[in-house]
Amino acid sequence: MKYLVVYFSNSGRTRCVAEAIAHELSADVDEILERKPRFPLLDEEGKPAGGFAMPRAALAGFLGAGSAIKQCSVEPSDYDVVLIGTPVWVGSVVPAVRSYIKQHRKPLKTAAFFCTAGEPEKQRAFTQMGKLARCEPVATLAVHSDDVKANEYGGAVHSFVERVRGK
Numbered sequence: 598m599k600y601l602v603v604y605f606s607n608s609g610r611t612r613c614v615a616e617a618i619a620h621e622l623s624a625d626v627d628e629i630l631e632r633k634p635r636f637p638l639l640d641e642e643g644k645p646a647g648g649f650a651m652p653r654a655a656l657a658g659f660l661g662a663g664s665a666i667k668q669c670s671v672e673p674s675d676y677d678v679v680l681i682g683t684p685v686w687v688g689s690v691v692p693a694v695r696s697y698i699k700q701h702r703k704p705l706k707t708a709a710f711f712c713t714a715g716e717p718e719k720q721r722a723f724t725q726m727g728k729l730a731r732c733e734p735v736a737t738l739a740v741h742s743d744d745v746k747a748n749e750y751g752g753a754v755h756s757f758v759e760r761v762r763g764k
């Protein structure tokens with residue numbers, strides 16, 4: 598089986614989880630990049646950056662907007678399973694991942710979703726991602742951003758990977 602991990606990350610938490618998943622699955626990795634990159638919206642401690650960037654990002658998440666993303670270098674149709682990762686903004690999948698799924702939903706054969714969030718149990722991002730991709734994910738994983746910082750997500754990643762493998 599060929600696996601592809603695709604993710605967006607603004608302040609690095611989702612990237613950590615994506616890399617751990619890819620390592621366990623020996624998957625290829627593709628990062629979704631916005632054409633107009635945002636500065637990190639959260640600092641190391643998870644505190645919001647000042648200025649308008651945070652409310653702008655929150656509004657985009659709230660409105661269900663997409664964003665202009667760079668052409669991805671990896672073709673998802675070459676893979677049996679595509680694992681898509683997102684941070685949660687205002688309870689939602691972020692604009693860049695929304696745009697990625699819309700652009701690539703046809704070639705997605707089988708998908709799994711993961712996210713990092715401050716309150717992962719309350720997120721509805723997976724429902725939105727399923728609707729955008731028009732498919733049911735074979736597995737989902739939501740990781741608390743504090744657990745990423747504390748490096749306490751290995752077990753959760755392992756059981757997610759086992760579910761993706763169908764074990």
Ligand SMILES: Cc1cc2nc3c(=O)[nH]c(=O)nc-3n(C[C@H](O)[C@H](O)[C@H](O)COP(=O)(O)O)c2cc1C
Pocket residue numbers: 605606607608609610611612638639643651654655683684685686687688689713714715716717720741742
């Ligand atoms: C604009 C913005 C809105 C957010 N809204 C939520 C939210 O509604 N619920 C939640 O649990 N976490 C929320 N968060 C926290 C992020 O989902 C969390 O810190 C995530 O791990 C960040 O991922 P990243 O480091 O890969 O960018 C928000 C963060 C930002 C920047």
